[in-house]
Amino acid sequence: MQRMAMVIGIKPEHIPEYKRLHADTWPEILRGITDCNIRNYSIYLKEPENLLFGYWEYHGADFDADAAKMAADPKTQEWWDICMPMQEPLDTRKEGEWWAMMEEVFHHD
Template identity: 70%
Template sequence: MQRMGSILGIKPEAIAEYKRLHAAVWPEVLDKIADCNIKNYSIFLREPENLLFAYFEYHGTDFAADSAKMAADPKTQEWWAINMPLQVPLATVKEGDWWATTEEVFHVD
């Protein structure tokens, strides 16, 4: 199992809509997350900085392949098309990335 964290900005005027959408994530999107070996997925909001922090646990063996499978899913693409305009990538994100990855520096069970 691999723990993963990412950060992304959100437009202040989009916070209420983002919360509304995530209060009722489409079942097909939740199924695809599980199908791609992702468990214990949470997104946290930090205001007033308007940052989203995502945490999940990856239980597969090929994260790149599972990420590609998720990205190829039409329902997930539709979900992202609705949510991405609400978000703001960090200025330092790598080209081609949306969420900025983070380094785990501490963990205790």
């Protein structure tokens, strides 16, 4: 199992809609997350900075392949088409990232 985390900004005027969407996430999206070996997935909001923090545990053997599988799914693309305009990627993210991946510097079970 691999723990993974990411961060992105959110436009303040979209926060209520983003919360509403995620309170009633489409079943196809939830199924896709599970099918791509992602478990214990959470998104947190930090206001007033308007940052979203995502955390999940990856239980597969090839994250890049599972991420590509998720990205190729038409329903996931539809979901992203709704959510992505609400988000503000960090200027410091790496090439090719939308959400900026984070390094784990401490963990305690």
